[in-house]
Amino acid sequence: xxxxxxxxAAGDIDEEDVMRFDHGGxxxxxxxxxxxxYFATDGLCTHEKVHLADGLVMDDIIECPKHNGRFNYxxxxxxxxxxxxxxxxxxxxxxxxxxxxxxx
Amino acid sequence: MIIGAGECGGRAALALRDLGFEGPVTLxxxxxxxxxxxxxxxxxxMTGEAPAIKTITTDALLAERxxxxxxxxxxxxxxxxxxxxxxxxxSSLSYDKLLLATGSVPRKLPMPGLGGRCVYLRTFNDALxxxxxxxxxxxxxxxxxxxxxxxxxxxxxxxxxxxxxxxAQPRILMRGVPAEIAEIIHKAHExxxxxxxxxxxxxxxxxxxxxxxxTLGDGQEVVADLAVIGIGAVPVTALAAAAGLAIDNGxxxxxxxxTADPDVFAAGDCCSFPLAVYGGRRVRLEAWRNAQxxxxxxxxxxxxxxxxxxxxxxxxxxxxxxxxxxxGLSDEGRAIVxxxxxxxxxxxxxxxxxxxxxxxxxIGPGNAVARDIRLAxxxxxxxxxxxxxxLGSQAVKLKxxxxx
Ligand SMILES: Cc1cc2nc3c(=O)[nH]c(=O)nc-3n(C[C@H](O)[C@H](O)[C@H](O)COP(=O)(O)OP(=O)(O)OC[C@H]3O[C@@H](n4cnc5c(N)ncnc54)[C@H](O)[C@@H]3O)c2cc1C
Ligand code: FES
Numbered sequence: 001x002x003x004x005x006x007x008x009a010a011g012d013i014d015e016e017d018v019m020r021f022d023h024g025g026x027x028x029x030x031x032x033x034x035x036x037x038y039f040a041t042d043g044l045c046t047h048e049k050v051h052l053a054d055g056l057v058m059d060d061i062i063e064c065p066k067h068n069g070r071f072n073y074x075x076x077x078x079x080x081x082x083x084x085x086x087x088x089x090x091x092x093x094x095x096x097x098x099x100x101x102x103x104x
Numbered sequence: 105m106i107i108g109a110g111e112c113g114g115r116a117a118l119a120l121r122d123l124g125f126e127g128p129v130t131l132x133x134x135x136x137x138x139x140x141x142x143x144x145x146x147x148x149x150m151t152g153e154a155p156a157i158k159t160i161t162t163d164a165l166l167a168e169r170x171x172x173x174x175x176x177x178x179x180x181x182x183x184x185x186x187x188x189x190x191x192x193x194x195s196s197l198s199y200d201k202l203l204l205a206t207g208s209v210p211r212k213l214p215m216p217g218l219g220g221r222c223v224y225l226r227t228f229n230d231a232l233x234x235x236x237x238x239x240x241x242x243x244x245x246x247x248x249x250x251x252x253x254x255x256x257x258x259x260x261x262x263x264x265x266x267x268x269x270x271x272a273q274p275r276i277l278m279r280g281v282p283a284e285i286a287e288i289i290h291k292a293h294e295x296x297x298x299x300x301x302x303x304x305x306x307x308x309x310x311x312x313x314x315x316x317x318x319t320l321g322d323g324q325e326v327v328a329d330l331a332v333i334g335i336g337a338v339p340v341t342a343l344a345a346a347a348g349l350a351i352d353n354g355x356x357x358x359x360x361x362x363t364a365d366p367d368v369f370a371a372g373d374c375c376s377f378p379l380a381v382y383g384g385r386r387v388r389l390e391a392w393r394n395a396q397x398x399x400x401x402x403x404x405x406x407x408x409x410x411x412x413x414x415x416x417x418x419x420x421x422x423x424x425x426x427x428x429x430x431x432g433l434s435d436e437g438r439a440i441v442x443x444x445x446x447x448x449x450x451x452x453x454x455x456x457x458x459x460x461x462x463x464x465x466x467i468g469p470g471n472a473v474a475r476d477i478r479l480a481x482x483x484x485x486x487x488x489x490x491x492x493x494x495l496g497s498q499a500v501k502l503k504x505x506x507x508x
C-alpha cells in the first residue's frame with residue numbers, strides 16, 4: 001500500500017497551480033498551494049470525468065474547467081453545484097526536489 | 105413554493121435546505137421527471153445507445169431533505185392576494201414566498217405545413233423522440249444554426265446520419281458569437297460532412313408523409329426524414345402575466361430577482377433582470393450556470409438576504425472535439441484583442457470604448473480555453489481595464505493581471 005511514486009520535480013508546478021499526472025492507467029492532479037505545499041487528488045472531475053488539471057486553482061480551490069464545479073483540493077470536498085461527490089485525495093511528500101505521491 | 109422543476113427550480117429547492125430553512129418546500133413541475141440537466145440532451149445523451157437522463161437530485165435525497173416534488177402537474181393560476189396557486193389537477197397550494205422558475209420553450213416556426221416529422225428539442229422526452237430517428241443513413245435537417253441545432257448536428261453526424269443545417273442569417277451563430285469563432289465552427293461542421301446552408305430562408309415545408317420537404321429561398325429543396333427546429337427560445341411567462349406581473353422579455357424582476365410583488369420571485373431562463381456589470385442593462389439569459397446561480401440567489405433572497413445579482417454571464421457549447429466558452433456579453437464590446445493559445449485555441453477579448461474588458465469568447469480543443477476564460481470572467485467582474493498588449497500576449501499570464 002505504501003507505494004510512493006515520483007510524479008514530477010517540485011519546480012514543475014507553479015505556485016497556486018495544478019498539473020496532471022498519469023500513472024498505472026490512472027490519472028491524478030497534483031497541486032501546489034499559494035503556501036508552497038503540495039497536494040494530490042483524483043485527476044477527473046466527479047461531475048463528468050473531465051481532467052481537473054485544465055482548471056483554475058485559487059487559494060485552496062480547484063475549479064473544474066468544464067462547468068466550474070469546485071473542490072477543495074486539500075480535502076477533496078465538493079463545494080457546491082454542479083458537483084456533489086467529493087474527490088479522493090492522496091498523500092504527497094516532497095523529497096530532494098521531487099514530488100512523490102502515494103497512489104495506494 | 106417553487107413552480108418549475110428544472111435546473112433553476114431544483115437548485116433553488118436544494119439551496120433553501122442548504123441555507124437551513126426548515127419550513128415546507130414544494131417543487132411543482134409539469135414534466136414527469138426529477139429535475140435534470142438539459143445541456144447533455146443535444147450532446148452526450150444523443151450519441152449513446154439510448155439517451156440517459158442526468159438528474160440533479162434523487163427521490164431519496166429530496167425525501168431526506170423534506171422537499172416535496174409534485175411532478176406531471178402544471179401550475180394553472182396564481183392568486184397573489186390569497187397567496188395560493190391552483191394546480192392542473194384541481195388542487196390548490198398556499199405559499200409564503202413563491203419562485204417562478206418556469207424556464208423557456210423553443211420558439212415555434214410560424215409556418216404552415218408542419219407535421220409530425222418537424223420537431224423541437226427542449227425536454228428529455230423530446231430527446232428520446234429525436235434519438236429514435238438518428239441513425240446511420242437517415243437524413244436530418246436542422247432548421248436554425250444556433251447552439252442547440254449545431255450541437256445536435258454534431259451528435260447526428262457521430263451517429264452517421266446525413267445532416268443539413270439551414271440558417272436564414274448570413275452566417276451561423278449570429279447572436280452573441282463573434283464571426284471569427286462562428287467560422288471555425290462552420291468549418292468544423294463542413295469537415296465532418298455537414299452541409300451548412302446560410303442565408304437561406306425557408307419558403308415552404310411539406311410534412312405529410314414519411315419525409316419532410318423543405319423549400320428554400322433560392323428554390324432548392326432539402327428532403328429529410330426528420331427536421332429539428334432550433335430557432336431560439338421564448339420565456340414561459342403566461343402564468344405570471346395572468347397573475348398581473350410585469351413582463352419585459354421575460355418575467356421582469358429587480359436585481360434581487362424579486363417581481364413587483366414582494367413575495368414573488370422569478371429566476372433562470374424565464375426572467376429578465378438588470379445586469380450589474382453592464383450598468384443595469386436588462387437582459388434575459390438562457391444559460392445553465394445562470395439558472396443555477398439565480399436559483400441559489402432566489403433561495404437566499406426568499407429567506408430575506410436581499411442580495412443583488414452580481415455574476416458575469418457565462419456559457420459553453422461542445423461540438424465535435426471543440427469547446428466554446430463565452431464570459432460576458434460580447435455585444436458590449438467595441439474592439440477585439442486576440443490571444444492565441446496552444447493547439448490552435450484562441451480567445452477574443454472584447455473591450456468597451458473606455459478600454460474596460462466586457463467579454464471574452466474562446467474556442468479550442470477540449471478545455472484549452474477554460475482557465476483563461478475563467479480569469480477573464482473575474483477581470484470583467486472587477487471592471488478591469490487591462491492593457492491590450494498584455495491580453496494579446498500568451499507570455500503574460502492572465503492571473504498576473506488579476507493581481508494588479
Ligand atoms: C438541448 C439543450 C442544450 C443546452 N445546452 C446548454 C449549454 O451547453 N450551455 C448552457 O449554458 N446552457 C445550455 N442550455 C440551456 C440550459 O439548459 C437552460 O438555460 C436551463 O435549463 C434553464 O433552467 P430553468 O430552470 O430556468 O428552465 P428549464 O430547465 O426550462 O425548467 C423549467 C421547468 O419548468 C416547467 N414549467 C414551466 N411552466 C410550468 C408550470 N406552469 N407548472 C409547472 N411546471 C412548469 C417546465 O416544463 C420545465 O421543466 C441547453 C438547453 C437545451 C434545451
Ligand atoms: S465536469 Fe466538472 S463541473 Fe461538470
